Structure formats: C-alpha cells, structure tokens
Amino acid sequence: MGKKMFVLIVILMSISLIGIIAVQLYWIDNAVESKNQQFTNDVKISLIRVAERINEKEQDLIDRKIEGMIENIGLANAAQIKNYFFQEIDTTNKQTFSLGATYLEENFKLPAEDFLDNDSIILKRISGKKDFFQTKSFAGMDNNTPPKVLRTSFTKRYTNLEKEYNYETFRSLFEKKPINQRVSNRELNATIKDELNKKNIFLDFKYGVYGVDGLATKLKSGYYTINKKDSYRHPLFFNSDNLPVHYLYVTFPTKNNHILSGISGILLLSLFFIFIIIIAFSSSLYQLIKQKKISEIKTDFINNMTHEFKTPIATINLALDSIKNPKIISDQEKVVRYVNMIRDENKRMHTQVENVLRISRLEKNQLEISKETVDIHDIIEEAISHVHLLINDKGGSVETHFEALTPEITGNEFHLTNVVVNMLENAIKYTEGAPKIDVYTESTNKFFIFKIKDEGIGMNKSVQKNVFDKFYREQKGNIHDVKGHGLGLAYVKEIVDKHHGTVFVESEKGKGSIFTVKLPLI
Known part of the structure; x- marks a missing residue:
C-alpha cells in the first residue's frame, strides 16, 4: 500500500468516525432538549391550573360571602x-x-x-x-x-x-388583603404538588410568590430566592384591569437528573455504541499501521536476506568454477581449500535459514524445549568461547564478573547458550572498533540475573521499544553495513519468555547498551 493511499484511508476513516460521533451527539442533545421542552410545557400547564384553582377558590369565597349577605338581608x-x-x-x-x-x-x-x-x-x-x-x-x-x-x-x-x-x-x-391571607403556604404548596402530579412530575420543588415590583412575599418555601435561569414563572393574581399583581415562581433542584433519567436508556445505549465505534476504529487503525510496519520490515528483511545469500552463493559459484579449471583440479591442496570454502558458505546459509525457521517454530509452539538443571555460569563461559574468534579478530575483549551465589536454574542448555551467543554477537556487531564487553551475574532470592554491557553505538528510546521485535533493525531499507536479519534479539526474547523470565535493555546513543536477563531460580 502506497503512503498516499494509506494517508487517504486514515483521513476518510477519521472523517467517518467524527461524522458518526457528531450525529450521535446531535441526537442525544436533541433528545435532551425535547425532554426538557416537554417538562417545561408540563410545568407551565400545571402553573396555569394552579393559578386558575386559586382564583376560582377566591371567587367562590366572594360568592359565598355575597350569598351570606343576601340571606342576612332577607x-x-x-x-x-x-x-x-x-x-x-x-x-x-x-x-x-x-x-x-x-x-x-x-x-x-x-x-x-x-x-x-x-x-x-x-x-x-x-x-x-x-x-x-x-x-x-x-x-x-x-x-x-x-x-x-x-x-x-x-x-x-x-x-x-x-x-x-x-x-x-x-x-x-380581597385585593387589599396581604397575599398570605388570600391563600396560605400550605394550600399553595398542596395545589402545586397536586397539579404537578397530574402531569406525572413527582419532583421536589421550591416556590416563591413575588410582586410585579420584584418584592418577595411571605408565600415561599424555606429561604427561596428567585433564580430566573432555572425558575418557571406564572401570574397568580390579577387586578381590575386584568394585569398581573403577583407572580408565582417554581424551581426544581433535581430537574436535570429527572430529564436525564427519562432518556437514560437511549443515552447509555448511544454512549455505548460511540465507545464501541471508537474502540473499533482505534483497533482498525492500529492494525492497519501495524500491518504497514510489518510489511516494511519484511521488505527490509527480504532485502537483507537477499544480500546475505548473494555473497555466499557468489563465493560458491566462484569456487566451483575454479575447481572445474583443469589446472586447479589437479592441485589437491587448492581443491580441498575450495571445497572447505563451499562447505563454510553452505553452512553459513544453512545457519541463516535455521534462524528464520527456529523463530517460526517458536511462534507456533512447535519447538520443543526440554528443561533440566543447568549452571548459567558454565553456559556463559561456553557462549564466550563460541564468539572468542570474532572478538579476537576485532582486537576486543570480554570480561566476566560472576557474583551470583546461586547460578543453577531449570532450563535448556542449547537454547540458553544461543541466547548468550546472540547477545554477545549483537554487542560485537554494533561496536565500532575493538569491542569491550563485560558480563555481570548476580542472584536474588527468586531470580538469577546476568547483564551484558558493551561500549558500542547505543540506541535511542524509539529503537529500544522495538529492538526485540522480529525482523526489526535500526538500519532501514537495503543497508548492509551491519550483517543480520533482525532475528537474533527476537529469538532471545522468545527463549527467555519460554523460561518464564524477562529481558530488557538500557541504552544511550553513543554510550553503549546493557542487556539484562532475569531467570527464575530453582
């Protein structure tokens, strides 16, 4: 996949995700607004009925008073x-x-x-x-x-x-009377509650009656003060010109909870689906980036593998051509030298192929690892002997600092030896000039720890995060200043994991690296 196509796909997926989330949030906001509007309408209708009932009751009182007067007149x-x-x-x-x-x-x-x-x-x-x-x-x-x-x-x-x-x-x-003598707090509270209940509103509320001039009256619940933003208002009494004299204000402290609870089901479902969409998008994007990265790494691996095979194949071809020369085929010493060269190059290619197959078998759990009691100090000494010629060829040295009191663990001698060899070869490869390597061991109550320290080129933080990944090499593309396929440290991590241990690296660019392996003791 080309870089432009990859970026285009990511942009389109991002736009789609943002659009879906925006639509979901719009509908959630619309549902909340509709619920809030319905609540407001129900409260207003209830307050209208409250005012009507209070005025009707006062009108009945006036009529009864007049009837009483008529009866007294006779x-x-x-x-x-x-x-x-x-x-x-x-x-x-x-x-x-x-x-x-x-x-x-x-x-x-x-x-x-x-x-x-x-x-x-x-x-x-x-x-x-x-x-x-x-x-x-x-x-x-x-x-x-x-x-x-x-x-x-x-x-x-x-x-x-x-x-x-x-x-x-x-x-x-009646209009000259104080309002608290025209209607009582108890009556007003009961009337408001009754009308709200008829609209299926069973919330706690606070109320207060204020004059048109904004002055408070004795009709209120507790220490009620006007909050025009959250209060609902309706005229309670009118004068002879049919103009409001007093206003009734009602506030609901738990209104928002009531509105949200009414749509909590659809709200939670929408939020759940938004969460699923984000997770799915993030996972897809992560997998897409990961696959692109693997594709690039595999391309680098193929390029490196091709280069690594090209040299021994060319050497083998030259050796075979030389052997076929009549002047050389009669010289037994040269024939033997060329045959040994063919064997060494063939062995080299076989080792490279075996490394790839070994990693593949480890990932598929097809590689059987038998375990027995082994001495890690002996394994480290054996591994050093394997790379002794490489170190001497570069004029380097390996110093051991064995301080572990308990060097015995349960493990596989062959694979643990390969682990140490790979780490030592890695230290040799990435050191400019004569390699200077130190191997330290120590033990705790539960773990055997060994460290391999070099004074090589080191690595930055981003490289440290990926250094144990399969096929990963710091040099990208078809660059072959350092031999290898990015399989050595991946093999190290797989084997250490199989032994229930951990491996990590501490490094600084230009100052070398320290690889640490912790393995459980018997």
Whole structure:
C-alpha cells in the first residue's frame, strides 16, 4: 500500500468516525432538549391550573360571602316572576321541540357601609326551572299501521347571581388583603404538588410568590430566592384591569437528573455504541499501521536476506568454477581449500535459514524445549568461547564478573547458550572498533540475573521499544553495513519468555547498551 493511499484511508476513516460521533451527539442533545421542552410545557400547564384553582377558590369565597349577605338581608328590594315559552315544528322529520321556563328575579342592594368609599352593590338573583319537551312520529310499515310516537322531556332547575353596578369594589376588599391571607403556604404548596402530579412530575420543588415590583412575599418555601435561569414563572393574581399583581415562581433542584433519567436508556445505549465505534476504529487503525510496519520490515528483511545469500552463493559459484579449471583440479591442496570454502558458505546459509525457521517454530509452539538443571555460569563461559574468534579478530575483549551465589536454574542448555551467543554477537556487531564487553551475574532470592554491557553505538528510546521485535533493525531499507536479519534479539526474547523470565535493555546513543536477563531460580 502506497503512503498516499494509506494517508487517504486514515483521513476518510477519521472523517467517518467524527461524522458518526457528531450525529450521535446531535441526537442525544436533541433528545435532551425535547425532554426538557416537554417538562417545561408540563410545568407551565400545571402553573396555569394552579393559578386558575386559586382564583376560582377566591371567587367562590366572594360568592359565598355575597350569598351570606343576601340571606342576612332577607327580603329582596324588588322581585318579579317571568314566564318564557318556545316551540318549533319540523314537518320534514315530523318532530316538535318545546321549551318552557318560569323564573323569579330578585334585586338586592347591599348596605353601603360594608364597602370602600361608601359604594354600594346591586345583585340580581335569578332562580327557577326550565322544561324541555321533544315529540317525534315514525310512519308505520303500511297505511293500516298507525304511526309510533316518541316523547322525551327533562326539567332543569337553577339559581344564578348577576352582579351589577360596582361589583369590583367588593372584590377590591380581597385585593387589599396581604397575599398570605388570600391563600396560605400550605394550600399553595398542596395545589402545586397536586397539579404537578397530574402531569406525572413527582419532583421536589421550591416556590416563591413575588410582586410585579420584584418584592418577595411571605408565600415561599424555606429561604427561596428567585433564580430566573432555572425558575418557571406564572401570574397568580390579577387586578381590575386584568394585569398581573403577583407572580408565582417554581424551581426544581433535581430537574436535570429527572430529564436525564427519562432518556437514560437511549443515552447509555448511544454512549455505548460511540465507545464501541471508537474502540473499533482505534483497533482498525492500529492494525492497519501495524500491518504497514510489518510489511516494511519484511521488505527490509527480504532485502537483507537477499544480500546475505548473494555473497555466499557468489563465493560458491566462484569456487566451483575454479575447481572445474583443469589446472586447479589437479592441485589437491587448492581443491580441498575450495571445497572447505563451499562447505563454510553452505553452512553459513544453512545457519541463516535455521534462524528464520527456529523463530517460526517458536511462534507456533512447535519447538520443543526440554528443561533440566543447568549452571548459567558454565553456559556463559561456553557462549564466550563460541564468539572468542570474532572478538579476537576485532582486537576486543570480554570480561566476566560472576557474583551470583546461586547460578543453577531449570532450563535448556542449547537454547540458553544461543541466547548468550546472540547477545554477545549483537554487542560485537554494533561496536565500532575493538569491542569491550563485560558480563555481570548476580542472584536474588527468586531470580538469577546476568547483564551484558558493551561500549558500542547505543540506541535511542524509539529503537529500544522495538529492538526485540522480529525482523526489526535500526538500519532501514537495503543497508548492509551491519550483517543480520533482525532475528537474533527476537529469538532471545522468545527463549527467555519460554523460561518464564524477562529481558530488557538500557541504552544511550553513543554510550553503549546493557542487556539484562532475569531467570527464575530453582
């Protein structure tokens, strides 16, 4: 996959993810807003009904007071009886409607001293009854069958008060009273609670009644203060000009929790899916980057492997061509030298292939590792002897510092020897000039620890994170100043893991490296 295509795919995936999350968040916000609007509408309707009930109750109180006054007066100042009759005939449907009414009109004038400014009030009381009749005829099946007659009737009795003249003067008596005498805290609280419950709102609330001038009244719950941002307001009482006199404010401390709880199911589900989408995207992106990295590493590995095989193959070809030369084939000493050269180069290629296969078998758990009690000090000495010629060839040295009191562990001698050999070869490869290597050992109650320290080129932090990865080499691309395929340290980590140990590196660019291996004791 090309770099441009890779970047394009990542950008498109990122845009898609951001778009999906944005849509989800939009719908969540829309759901919260809808729930909040519904709550607001329900509260406003409830407050309207509260104001209506409070005003209706006061109106009933006024009417009862007037009725009491009328009863105290006794006889009306003027009275007359009136009759009313109405009839309508529908010939098409053969129906007759009749309405008759008889009612008594009584006029009362209440004493002037009971009102403000010596005003008086005239009331008209109307009481009586209404009689309604309906007759309907149905034709028979033939001319010999008489028609059927259906008759319905009802009587309605009523009493009504009609206020005339200066009735509002009487009402002004109530308006002059302090509001806490017109309605009590207990009554107002119960009315608000009842109306809210009708709208399925069972939340704790706080309320307060304020005048149009913003001054607080005694009608409030606790130490209530106006919070216009979170409060709901509605007029409670009106004056004679139908203008608000007092406002009722209601606040819900747990409103947000109530709104969120109403959509908690869909909210949690949306957040869960957003989380799944992010995890899936992150995983996909990680795998995509990882596969791209592996592809690049494998390309480097193939280039390096090709280069490593090219030299021995060329050497073998030259040796074979030389042997076929009649002058050389008769020289037994040269033939033997060329045959040994072919064998050494073949052995070298075989070792390289074996390293690759060994790593593959380790990853697939196909490599059997038998374990027995071994002495790590002996294994380290054996490994040093394997690389002795390489070190001498570069004019270097290896110093051992064995301080471990208990060097015996349970492990595989062959593979542990290869581990030490690979680490020593790595130290030799990445040292410019004569390698100087120190091997330290120590032991704790549970672990045997050995360290291999070199004074080579070292490595930076990013290289240290990947140095144990398969095929990884610090030199990228087709660069062959250092031999190898990036398998040595990967093999080291696999074998150490198989022995339930750990391996890590401490290094600084230009100052060398220290590889540390911890293996459990018997």
